[in-house]
Amino acid sequence: MKKIPVLSLLISLFLAGAAFAQTAASPPPKVDSGDTSWLLISAALVMLMTPGLALFYGGMVRTKNVLGTIMYSFIALGVITVQWILYGYSLAFGPDIGHVIGNLKWAGLSGVGLDPFPGYAATVPHQAFMIFQMMFAVITPALITGAFAERFKFKTYLVFLILWATFVYDPLAHWVWGIGGWIRDLGGLDFAGGLVVHISAGVAALVVGKRKGYGDELMPPHNLTMTLLGAGILWFGWFGFNGGSAVASGALATSAFVVTQISAATAALSWMIAEWAYKGNPTVLGAASGAVAGLATITPASGFVGPLAAIIIGLVAGALCYYAINLKNKFGYDDSLDVVGVHGVGSTWGVLATGLFASKAINAAGNNGLFFGNPSLLGIQALSILSVWIYSFAMTFIILKVLDWTMGLRVSEDQEISGLDISQHGEAGYSF
Amino acid sequence: MKKIEAIIKPFKVEDVKHALTKIGVQGMTITEVKGFGRQKGHTEVYRGAEYKIDFLPKVKIELITTDNMVPQVIETIERSAKTGKIGDGKIFISPVEEVIRIRTGEHGKDAI
Numbered sequence: 001m002k003k004i005p006v007l008s009l010l011i012s013l014f015l016a017g018a019a020f021a022q023t024a025a026s027p028p029p030k031v032d033s034g035d036t037s038w039l040l041i042s043a044a045l046v047m048l049m050t051p052g053l054a055l056f057y058g059g060m061v062r063t064k065n066v067l068g069t070i071m072y073s074f075i076a077l078g079v080i081t082v083q084w085i086l087y088g089y090s091l092a093f094g095p096d097i098g099h100v101i102g103n104l105k106w107a108g109l110s111g112v113g114l115d116p117f118p119g120y121a122a123t124v125p126h127q128a129f130m131i132f133q134m135m136f137a138v139i140t141p142a143l144i145t146g147a148f149a150e151r152f153k154f155k156t157y158l159v160f161l162i163l164w165a166t167f168v169y170d171p172l173a174h175w176v177w178g179i180g181g182w183i184r185d186l187g188g189l190d191f192a193g194g195l196v197v198h199i200s201a202g203v204a205a206l207v208v209g210k211r212k213g214y215g216d217e218l219m220p221p222h223n224l225t226m227t228l229l230g231a232g233i234l235w236f237g238w239f240g241f242n243g244g245s246a247v248a249s250g251a252l253a254t255s256a257f258v259v260t261q262i263s264a265a266t267a268a269l270s271w272m273i274a275e276w277a278y279k280g281n282p283t284v285l286g287a288a289s290g291a292v293a294g295l296a297t298i299t300p301a302s303g304f305v306g307p308l309a310a311i312i313i314g315l316v317a318g319a320l321c322y323y324a325i326n327l328k329n330k331f332g333y334d335d336s337l338d339v340v341g342v343h344g345v346g347s348t349w350g351v352l353a354t355g356l357f358a359s360k361a362i363n364a365a366g367n368n369g370l371f372f373g374n375p376s377l378l379g380i381q382a383l384s385i386l387s388v389w390i391y392s393f394a395m396t397f398i399i400l401k402v403l404d405w406t407m408g409l410r411v412s413e414d415q416e417i418s419g420l421d422i423s424q425h426g427e428a429g430y431s432f
Numbered sequence: 433m434k435k436i437e438a439i440i441k442p443f444k445v446e447d448v449k450h451a452l453t454k455i456g457v458q459g460m461t462i463t464e465v466k467g468f469g470r471q472k473g474h475t476e477v478y479r480g481a482e483y484k485i486d487f488l489p490k491v492k493i494e495l496i497t498t499d500n501m502v503p504q505v506i507e508t509i510e511r512s513a514k515t516g517k518i519g520d521g522k523i524f525i526s527p528v529e530e531v532i533r534i535r536t537g538e539h540g541k542d543a544i
Contacts, residue, residue, distance in 0.1 A: 285479060
């Protein structure tokens with residue numbers, strides 16, 4: 001008779017214990033205000049990089065094309081924002097289909113609310129993660145415009161933005177960052193977009209054809225002060241680009257921030273020195289270009305490598321990218337603002353460098369690279385690079401060819417002569 | 433009446449203007465121009481692309497003067513615009529058919 005109360009006691013204790021274990025095992029995701037504020041600030045920093053890019057490019061083209069060039073970047077803010085909300089975010093980060101793309105379950109941000117989505121970021125509202133990623137989607141196609149500056153038809157460009165975002169950016173983002181994406185599952189490391197942003201843009205830059213008069217006419221930059229302002233803004237924004245990719249505020253964000261600065265600085269110096277030695281002058285454009293190359297290069301590595309590695313990565317980036325842009329003249333293609341040489345080549349080195357210098361001591365969720373005892377990562381990085389190069393080139397080529405046949409890519413010869421500002425927008429950048 | 437055009441180095445504009453007004457020249461027009469003679473240009477390099485800049489910035493001064501003032505004006509310009517280094521410029525003299533002052537309708541020497 002005395003056993004029954006003891007048994008009931010034991011059963012109730014067991015049930016109470018089980019209930020307690022259930023709540024302890026899966027607490028509801030809690031929004032951290034530090035993480036959220038850093039992510040939102042980072043999203044704003046990355047947004048600022050788009051007008052920064054507009055100025056960086058704008059200063060390098062001729063006066064008659066300054067507004068048209070700025071507009072290529074600026075309007076991406078309009079078009080890609082809408083595309084991202086309607087279906088882009090879902091394709092990139094939504095539930096996986098076949099390891100290559102997301103589905104449309106999150107179209108119109110359905111299900112993307114203010115509670116965290118722990119799969120991507122456990123301590124911030126899901127929409128904070130979404131809006132941060134949006135800014136990357138905005139700036140990536142704008143980067144490509146550096147390759148076909150001064151000759152791309154605006155109407156066609158608007159369509160190009162939508163098609164490229166849908167068929168290149170969103171799939172690549174899914175491969176590298178989406179849950180179920182094949183490069184992510186393979187262990188490919190790309191902290192903030194070396195593969196997804198810089199290589200894809202750099203490769204896409206090869207298809208459009210030379211500017212009229214290229215090689216004969218003088219086409220020097222019309223306002224390098226504008227370019228330098230843009231470079232400074234890009235550098236500033238990049239702290240959000242890389243630091244924000246930690247999706248949290250704390251040690252990893254700090255580490256990414258620090259190596260970003262180091263790589264930008266050393267690359268600026270090494271480009272300047274390489275140019276000084278090779279051509280006899282330390283140019284301001286060279287220092288700015290070097291800094292941008294260093295930033296593009298450290299992007300994939302920023303959450304995985306340490307400060308000393310960043311010095312080496314930056315030094316190589318500056319000199320390597322300087323050499324790469326000189327090859328342009330040898331191969332005879334007109335990549336007007338050096339997207340291939342700076343972003344394509346730089347970031348390729350950056351993704352490979354991740355395979356060399358990555359260390360779990362910096363980021364336990366990453367991996368070790370070759371110099372930290374794990375040669376296999378380098379192979380994975382190389383495979384990732386190759387597949388992104390091939391996919392981006394092939395898909396961009398197809399998109400541009402289709403657009404060329406249907407709408408025409410280039411402005412007419414007369415329009416190219418009178419300039420984009422007047423022919424595409426009916427405006428003049430300057431009226432002195 | 434004669435028209436005197438002088439192409440000079442831009443930093444010499446103030447000196448030339450000052451010297452001309454001192455000898456009684458009451459007006460002139462300047463234009464910013466580009467040009468070259470025997471003075472070579474320079475090379476600018478932007479990201480590996482070399483640009484040979486032949487046309488250098490100059491200033492063109494135009495003024496109208498009476499025939500008897502011409503020697504004095506030329507000597508004044510030569511003296512004040514000269515640096516002795518290549519690229520100092522040139523002076524051209526051409527005849528002028530008529531000069532009219534818009535405000536008053538005066539013609540000829542009275543309009544200078």
